[in-house]
Amino acid sequence: MTAPVLEVDGLRKEFVRGFLRKRTVAVDGISFRVERGEVFGFLGPNGAGKTTTMKMLMGLIYPSSGKATILGAAVGDIEAKRRIGYLPENPYFYDYLSATEYLHMIGRIYGLDRAERHKRSSRLLERLGLAMAESRAMRSYSKGMLQRVGLAQALIGDPELVVLDEPMSGLDPIGRREVRDLIIELREQGKTVFFSTHILADANLLCDRVGIIVKGKLRDVGPLGELLSPKVLRIDVLWQGSEQLQAALREQFDGSEPGSEPGSEPTASPHSSSSEGQVFVAQAQAQLDRFVAAVIAGGGEISSVTPQRETLEQLFVRDSGSRPEEQRS
Amino acid sequence: MTDTPKHPRGVLAGFGRMWAIALNTFREAVRNKVLAILVMFAVALMAFSLVLGQLSLHEEIRIIKDLGLAGISIFGVVIALFLGVNLLSKELDRKTVYAIVPKPLHRHEFLLGKYLGLVVTMVALVVLMSAVLAGFLLMQGGRHGVLMVRAEILILLELLLLMAVAMLFSSFSSPWLSAMFAGSLWVIGRNTAELEAFATGKLEGSAGGTVLGVVLELLPDFRMFFVSGANFDETVVSVHESFVSWAYVGSASAYAAAYGGMCLLIAVLLFQRRDFT
Structure with missing residues (x-):
């Protein structure tokens, strides 16, 4: 087994602020590893400690322990x-x-000679769609263009490990897609990518493994498939039928009948309508069986039966210990 | 990108990294409009000396030399304070340092590279202003001469030392406070003779006199670089007649290097420990 690219062991950062020397723990003893060639997503709401952790890893902040x-x-x-x-x-x-000019300056710091600097900066600016603005002062750049320059300067040294702090932040959908493609391309080149985000859809699409940090503590680390509960949370049934049948089934399956989730309090109707037909949400297999039988017996049709498992968003909310609307991101 | 070029190592690599930072600092300075305006004012003052020279009685060359050197010195001090105090604060305010420190360079290389950039900028400015002054002297049929070169080198040394002092303050305080502290030190440092006389005169033997004496030893002696009119071995020094020797310029350089080096060392130690939150 090869050595991990990144190994963090009990990293902690405590800030002391103000006249009264008030102490704030930003990162509280986190430990994890990032293996070679993987895309590791570092997830957490705003203020969770993602950027502080990354700054400690990049030598911008000294850890307390x-x-x-x-x-x-x-x-x-x-x-x-x-x-x-x-x-x-x-x-x-x-x-x-x-x-x-900026990429040449960074190239110089990496010790690249003039020809190599020229070759790499031209290639990166072309790849990131900045070739048309390469000789314009960056004060005239949009936020998206600056983010691309940021990616170019991160890649000019041809790094083995690419650390990206919120790389999709402030980008429009096209920009986000381009960054996603770039991360996939980096993985294909065998590079290790460690990136932070609070946009769960991006993490879902890109990450081999994720770490979830909340209030400075690492709540979960692992492949998404292992972290997400395999348990079926509910089953969505899409069906069609006459109005009489709809009314009869609404009355018969109101969420409080036998066979629904044991001990569960019906908080909302399990019935709803969509453009494709009627939707019924079953909480258990027995309830589903009875509902499907009732639809067929009443002359209706079942279009689809979809079991719903835990999503990354639900895992994130579970780890955060708060409802989505309480999250700051 | 699969090609892996060989990277230089050792002292040479360290200098290469500092040079990258220095070159950027130089670019920032020469693209700064405020700096260009200050240089224009210095040149305007020299041009004004031509007019004043006409009003004098056959003392055109003397007036051009005196006003020219004063212009380089005064505007040089303003430029040195402006550049020195903004050197680090701008990097921190604009967060540009966040992308640089994680790059393969040491923190002290970053700081010394910034100072090196200021040195290059200041040398270029003093050479430019001296060249303009030499041009004005030639226009009036005078000569620039080696005495003027020595005087200009002394001014340059003073400005380089002042920038090191300003940079030290800017490594832990705001630009305004840094400018105030460094500016005050420059004023005191230029007037150490009066304070020395006070310490050894009225305050002699008292605790206040002792404290003032110690403080004067610790403060930068900027008077050392502004010698015109001073009395050396019962001879009044001036660029028009008898001026300080190259040996004096050498000892002033050694003083500026030692004092400036100490300021940079303290600035490096402070910068080394800093968290970029």
């Missing part, structure tokens, strides 16, 4: 830094420089 190794070296090791590409959250760059 715990340690982390990146590519086998301690955080801050210059040779390890050479193999890392980092995109900060809401990146800001020297606005008096053009994208080409």
Whole structure:
């Protein structure tokens, strides 16, 4: 088994602020590993500690305790830094420089010669759709364009590990899709991607494994398939039938009849309408069997029966210990 | 991208990284409109010396030299304070440092690279203003001469030291406070003779005199770089007649390097420990 690309062990950060030296724990002893070649999503609501963790890993903030190794070296090791590409959250760059000048400057820091800098910056700006604006001062760039420059500067050193802090933040749907494609491309090139997001759809599409951080504590780490409960939460039935049948079944299956979820209080009607027909939500297999039999007996038709399992969003909400509307993101 | 070019290592690589930061700092300075305006004012002051020279009685060259050096010095101090105090605060305010520190360079290389960029900028500005001054002197039939070069080098050393002091303050305080602290130190540092006389005169033997003496030893001696009119071995020094030797310029350089180096070292230590939240 190869050594992990990133290993975090009991990392903790406590900020001391103000005249009264008030202490705030931003990250509370988190431990996890990111293996070579995987896309690891670091999920959490705003203020959960994602950016603080990433800043500690990138040497921008010193941890209060715990340690982390990146590519086998301690955080801050210059040779390890050479193999890392980092995109900060809401990146800001020297606005008096053009994208080409900025990438050349970063290339110089990586020790690339002029020809190599030129080759890589041209290729990256072309790949990220910035070729038309490469010699314009960045003060005239839109937020999406700056995010692309951020990606280009993260990749100019041809890193083995790419660390992206909220890479989809502030992007329009097309921009988000392009970043998703880029992450997939990086994975195909064998690079390891560690990125933070609070957009669950992106994590769902891209991640081999995720870590969920809430209020500074890591609640869950693992492949999505393992983290999400395989248990069927409910079964959606799409059906058609006459108005009399609809009325009869609404009365017969009102959510409080025998066979519905034991001990559950009916909070809302299990019946609803959609453009494709009537929808019934069954809470248990026995209830489903009786409902399907009743529809067929009444001359109706069943279009589909779809079991619903836990989604990433539900897992996220479960880990956060709050309802979606209480989340800040 | 699968090709892996060899990366330079060691001191040379460290200098390459600092040079990348320095080049960027230089670009930032020369693209700054405020700086361009200040340089234009300095040149305007030199041009005004041509007019004043006409009003004097055959002292055109003397007036151009005196006003020219004063212009380089005064506007140089304003530029040094402006650049020095903004050096780190801008990086932190605009969060540009967040993308740079994680790159393969040490924090001290970043800070020293920024200072190196300021040194390059200030050398370029002093050379430019000196060239303009030499042009005005030639127009009036005078010579720039080696004495003027020594005086300009002393001004440059003063400005480089002032930038190091300003950078030290800017590593832990706001630009306004840094400008105030560094500016005050420059004013005090230019007037150490009066304070020394006070400490060894009225305050001699008292605790206040002792404290003032110690404080004066610790403060940067900017007077060392502004020697015109000073008395050396019972000879009044001036760029028009008898000026300080190259040996004096050498010792002033050593002082500026030692004091400036100490300021940079403290700034590096403060910057090294800093959290970029």
